[in-house]
Amino acid sequence: MQSIKGLVLKGLAMSSSMNKKKTIAEIMHSLRRIFKAIQQYSEEVLKEFGVTGPQLWALRTVYVEGQLSMGELSRTMYLHMSTVSGVVDRLEEKGYLERTRGVSDRRVVKISLTKAGKKLVQRGPEAAQGRLLHGLESLSPKEVQVIWSSLEKVVRLMEIQDTKATFFFSEE
Amino acid sequence: MQSIKGLVLKGLAMSSSMNKKKTIAEIMHSLRRIFKAIQQYSEEVLKEFGVTGPQLWALRTVYVEGQLSMGELSRTMYLHMSTVSGVVDRLEEKGYLERTRGVSDRRVVKISLTKAGKKLVQRGPEAAQGRLLHGLESLSPKEVQVIWSSLEKVVRLMEIQDTKATFFFSEE
DNA sequence: TACAAATATTTTGTGTACAAATTATTTGAA
DNA sequence: TTCAAATAATTTGTACACAAAATATTTGTA
Numbered sequence: 001m002q003s004i005k006g007l008v009l010k011g012l013a014m015s016s017s018m019n020k021k022k023t024i025a026e027i028m029h030s031l032r033r034i035f036k037a038i039q040q041y042s043e044e045v046l047k048e049f050g051v052t053g054p055q056l057w058a059l060r061t062v063y064v065e066g067q068l069s070m071g072e073l074s075r076t077m078y079l080h081m082s083t084v085s086g087v088v089d090r091l092e093e094k095g096y097l098e099r100t101r102g103v104s105d106r107r108v109v110k111i112s113l114t115k116a117g118k119k120l121v122q123r124g125p126e127a128a129q130g131r132l133l134h135g136l137e138s139l140s141p142k143e144v145q146v147i148w149s150s151l152e153k154v155v156r157l158m159e160i161q162d163t164k165a166t167f168f169f170s171e172e
Numbered sequence: 173m174q175s176i177k178g179l180v181l182k183g184l185a186m187s188s189s190m191n192k193k194k195t196i197a198e199i200m201h202s203l204r205r206i207f208k209a210i211q212q213y214s215e216e217v218l219k220e221f222g223v224t225g226p227q228l229w230a231l232r233t234v235y236v237e238g239q240l241s242m243g244e245l246s247r248t249m250y251l252h253m254s255t256v257s258g259v260v261d262r263l264e265e266k267g268y269l270e271r272t273r274g275v276s277d278r279r280v281v282k283i284s285l286t287k288a289g290k291k292l293v294q295r296g297p298e299a300a301q302g303r304l305l306h307g308l309e310s311l312s313p314k315e316v317q318v319i320w321s322s323l324e325k326v327v328r329l330m331e332i333q334d335t336k337a338t339f340f341f342s343e344e
Numbered sequence: 345t346a347c348a349a350a351t352a353t354t355t356t357g358t359g360t361a362c363a364a365a366t367t368a369t370t371t372g373a374a
Numbered sequence: 375t376t377c378a379a380a381t382a383a384t385t386t387g388t389a390c391a392c393a394a395a396a397t398a399t400t401t402g403t404a
Contacts, residue, residue, distance in 0.1 A: 027308065027316075030323035032250045035207060037330035039392070042359095054360065070383060078204045083361045085384060090359080107369045107382040135329025136199065143325070148195045150322035151202035153315070155209070157308065211361070214389095226390065242353060255391045257354060262389080279352045279399045 027154075049124050051094070054079075056124055058087050059096055059113065063121040067112045069102070096120060199326075221296050223266070226251075228296055230259050231268055231285065235293040239284045241274070268292060 042053030049056065061076050062068055068076070074084040088111060091097040096117035102108030113121070136144055214225030221228065233248050234240055240248070246256040260283060263269040268289035274280030285293070308316055 027320050027323055029250070030320070030327050031203075031206060031210075033327045034203060034323070034330060036250055036391090037327070038203075039360095041330075043392070046359095052359065071381090078201070078208055079360090080362050081383065082363080082385080086360075089384095102382095105370070105382085109383065135326075138329075139325075141195075144195050144199075146318070147322040147326060148199050148202070150319040151199055151206070153311075154308075154319060155202050155205045157310075208361090211390095215362075224389065243351090251390090252392050253353070254355080254393080258390075261354095274352095277352085277400070281353065 045124070049120065051091070051096070051120070051124075054087055055091055056121075058084070058091060059117055059121050059124075062097065062111055062113050063118065067110050069108050069110060071108075073111055091117070217296070221292065223263070223268070223292070223296075226259055227263055227268075228293075230256070230263060231289055231293050231296075234269065234283055234285050235290065239282050241280050241282060243280075245283055263289070 038053065045056055046052050051059070058073065058077065061073060065072070065076060070081055070084060070088070073088075074081040077084060079087075088097055088099070092099060096114055098112050098114055100110045100112065102110055136147075139147075210225065217228055218224050223231070230245065230249065233245060237244070237248060242253055242256060242260070245260075246253040249256060251259075260269055260271070264271060268286055270284050270286055272282045272284065274282055308319075311319075
């Protein structure tokens with residue numbers, strides 16, 4: 001259906017003398033394709049396990065971290081609290097999560113897994129990571145390391161600009 | 173508001189002896205944060221130019237590629253056609269794009285920029301790329317190259333699994 | 345020629361994803 | 375003590391993002 005193979009080969013054919021501007025455009029494309037692949041994987045997870053990628057990710061986070069507040073969950077997942085609120089709604093409806101009000105502070109909502117939720121996490125794949133995970137597993141530790149440090153560099157570049165809006169529009 | 177700086181530093185503190193599984197989890201986090209940074213940037217663009225990141229990206233694509241069909245536009249943007257259909261709807265309402273039916277094949281819809289659309293692209297930043305672009309510009313060509321090839325590797329790993337679903341669940 | 349299969353786009357329905365507004369509760373200062 | 379500010383979570387409104395179904399048109403074939 002998609003001519004992905006062709007596109008990948010086109011990417012590989014680029015020489016190392018490719019100029020910076022073009023490389024940057026390619027980087028954006030790569031990121032876009034990674035997001036798309038993650039979303040497509042989410043569909044597969046939905047068909048097999050009845051929950052979406054983000055939902056499985058939330059379950060997995062609670063499984064790993066233990067009981068969490070909404071704020072903690074959203075910070076751990078790097079998602080806006082209102083987004084997480086909706087995800088938790090759907091997981092609660094499905095019977096995988098429970099909300100309980102905090103005892104000492106009644107503003108706080110504590111999220112915990114039900115028995116069914118725990119079971120699902122144990123038999124399910126590693127959330128959205130699944131596909132990427134199995135790909136990365138096949139690489140050497142060194143290769144994984146290089147990919148990680150590259151991504152960290154990109155993250156720093158993007159997040160640093162939050163604090164340095166002044167320098168945002170530099171000269172061409 | 174966000175404690176992003178702290179998180180970045182935590183990432184940097186990791187030693188190279190970090191095991192593969194942890195590194196992979198970090199890679200997922202990095203991707204997630206890149207995604208979030210792009211979306212936050214989209215908000216800024218919206219406030220300044222009245223169009224969202226994806227909308228500006230679509231305009232820019234038509235600007236660069238010239239008149240396009242919906243199919244061509246969606247393939248170029250790596251987005252589902254139904255998604256692009258909605259984005260084009262909103263840009264048409266705002267008067268930046270026009271739809272025209274194909275002459276030889278009346279199923280095809282041709283997308284082209286209006287005068288206002290052209291003007292906006294010329295004065296606007298480089299769509300979602302903007303923030304990343306300015307960050308990457310500050311690196312050496314070699315560094316940019318390493319980041320690109322890492323991302324390409326990730327893309328290939330994820331997309332290859334579309335065709336090789338058989339090997340999907342390998343042993344631990 | 346007739347009409348089924350293929351193709352291009354839109355519509356429908358679900359689920360993120362965010363900001364801004366709202367609600368409920370707690371904390372701190374006059 | 376009182377009540378405004380701060381905090382935690384939810385609700386509301388907009389815009390992606392996708393698959394599946396529907397619509398319109400063209401192509402190929404009997």
